[in-house]
Amino acid sequence: MNPPIFIDVFMQPLRDNSVAQVAFAAFCFLMLLDILLGYAAAVKNKSVKSAKMREGLWHKTGEMGIIAVGDVLDGMLLGGIDMPFSAPVTTAMIVYLAINEAVSCMENAVKLDPELGDKRFFRVLMETLNSASDEGGAHDAA
Numbered sequence: 001m002n003p004p005i006f007i008d009v010f011m012q013p014l015r016d017n018s019v020a021q022v023a024f025a026a027f028c029f030l031m032l033l034d035i036l037l038g039y040a041a042a043v044k045n046k047s048v049k050s051a052k053m054r055e056g057l058w059h060k061t062g063e064m065g066i067i068a069v070g071d072v073l074d075g076m077l078l079g080g081i082d083m084p085f086s087a088p089v090t091t092a093m094i095v096y097l098a099i100n101e102a103v104s105c106m107e108n109a110v111k112l113d114p115e116l117g118d119k120r121f122f123r124v125l126m127e128t129l130n131s132a133s134d135e136g137g138a139h140d141a142a
Helices: 005-015 018-044 050-078 089-112 114-118 120-134
Strands: none
Touching (some): 018 050, 050 089, 114 120
């Protein structure tokens, strides 16, 4: 049984776009990795706090909400609303959030191994990702 067209149009941006699917899978993996690295860093530094973990999970929930908003916007554009532009809103939002997750993963990795932060390659990579992240707004490490 197929869902009604008014629901299916909002599933289409992720269902029918392999680029968005790959970006979403990468985002989910990075999100999970960020949670694991953040927890490991907190254990290492003896600073595990459930309140901080809950706050981080609320941030992750908000990120998923942003992706859902992008999916609805794409669904509106694909569903026939005549807009003066057409853009892959969902994919763009997912890529932006994935870059933020990658930066957060690397920040947590440096908490686990501070010597990483002294490596030239790592510093250049962090600067590049931070600049890409900051072009769309401030990064808030979770």
